[in-house]
Amino acid sequence: MGEVIVVTSGKGGVGKTTTTANLGTGLAQLGNKVALVDADIGLRNLDVVLGLENRIVYDITDVTGGHCRLRQALIKDKRYEGLFLLPAAQTKDKTSVNPDQMKELCGDLRQEFDYVIIDCPAGIEQGFKNAIAGADRAVVVTTPEVSAVRDADRIVGLLEAAELRDPRLIVNRVRYKMVKAGDMMSIEDIIDILAIDLLGVVPEDEMVVITTNRGEAVICDDRSRSGQAYRNIVRRITGEQVPLLSLEEGGLMNRIRRMIGFK
Amino acid sequence: MLDFITRIFGRESNASKNVAKERLRLVLVHDRSSVSPQILQDLKADLIKVISSYMEIDEEALEVNFENSENQVALIANIPIKNVKRPANVV
Numbered sequence A: 001m002g003e004v005i006v007v008t009s010g011k012g013g014v015g016k017t018t019t020t021a022n023l024g025t026g027l028a029q030l031g032n033k034v035a036l037v038d039a040d041i042g043l044r045n046l047d048v049v050l051g052l053e054n055r056i057v058y059d060i061t062d063v064t065g066g067h068c069r070l071r072q073a074l075i076k077d078k079r080y081e082g083l084f085l086l087p088a089a090q091t092k093d094k095t096s097v098n099p100d101q102m103k104e105l106c107g108d109l110r111q112e113f114d115y116v117i118i119d120c121p122a123g124i125e126q127g128f129k130n131a132i133a134g135a136d137r138a139v140v141v142t143t144p145e146v147s148a149v150r151d152a153d154r155i156v157g158l159l160e161a162a163e164l165r166d167p168r169l170i171v172n173r174v175r176y177k178m179v180k181a182g183d184m185m186s187i188e189d190i191i192d193i194l195a196i197d198l199l200g201v202v203p204e205d206e207m208v209v210i211t212t213n214r215g216e217a218v219i220c221d222d223r224s225r226s227g228q229a230y231r232n233i234v235r236r237i238t239g240e241q242v243p244l245l246s247l248e249e250g251g252l253m254n255r256i257r258r259m260i261g262f263k
Numbered sequence B: 001m002l003d004f005i006t007r008i009f010g011r012e013s014n015a016s017k018n019v020a021k022e023r024l025r026l027v028l029v030h031d032r033s034s035v036s037p038q039i040l041q042d043l044k045a046d047l048i049k050v051i052s053s054y055m056e057i058d059e060e061a062l063e064v065n066f067e068n069s070e071n072q073v074a075l076i077a078n079i080p081i082k083n084v085k086r087p088a089n090v091v
Ligand SMILES: Nc1ncnc2c1ncn2[C@@H]1O[C@H](COP(=O)(O)OP(=O)(O)O)[C@@H](O)[C@H]1O
Pocket: A009, A011, A012, A013, A014, A015, A016, A017, A018, A019, A172, A173, A174, A202, A203, A204, A205, A206, A208, A209, A212, A226
């Protein structure tokens, strides 16, 4: 039985889709069977981030609507053994899927895959409710900005209300020079405020843009700092205890420079 | 020189991240407390009950809100009084 993880944030543009693509690729590279589900119906995105946009035949609403079998809609990523994508519908809206259908879908995927990762749309409406309906656990993505952290706080409250306990936080797009200069909130500041456990920290990195341009995941880039950050996060998700390396992932974090894991 | 020193020492509190953190703290107190309009409604009803035994108030115009003052969030109640009861009436 696999595990269903939803990647969510409240605010748009903070890195949910990027995170989903990298976690999926990384988990598959470790030999896991992984299904990535794009739950952002109407704004399909994960397909292009993964470079699989030309291979879509069926989408998630075809599955939930019974127009095709789950197996037919899953796109196999030929580059990584075990990585599959269930694309979002592009021409429908969020109301074309409901939470019960998502629960059922996640239940089916869980039978076949070690990890099911759901890319949640921005917002707290129907799309969010769909995305979290079948999840076992949640990863909340934020950036070190007032608006993003505020939205993350709201999401944490809503996850709690939905009985998705112990969400873990990824702080994305951290710029260490600015943190050092006191012009960006530090990881410590954000953890202080949100009071949830940290899963990892991803630096602002132009390699994310460059690899995404090519439809590749930065986690495959051995030299990039963001790739290293994502590799650490993936290992934590598999239950390994990986220290938060201060140089590589952000410095100034003595208090939380401890072993962190996901389980 | 003085400028240099004030820049170093002033930095900590003026640093924009501290401004961000403080604003975030305040807005979250507000967000978290206003999650349930029901609670505010109950609070209003209780306030009316308590205050009514001392004075006659304009229940319609009663307002209860959270407000951000300088560095804290306050519960501000605006309770227009219509008439104060005679001391003899207060038990
Ligand atoms: N760590 C990072 N460094 C630089 N750019 C990033 C980083 N993370 C995300 N981005 C960029 O930010 C934009 C929004 O990311 P995306 O994953 O689509 O956010 P969301 O799915 O939350 O809307 C994309 O253009 C992406 O390439």
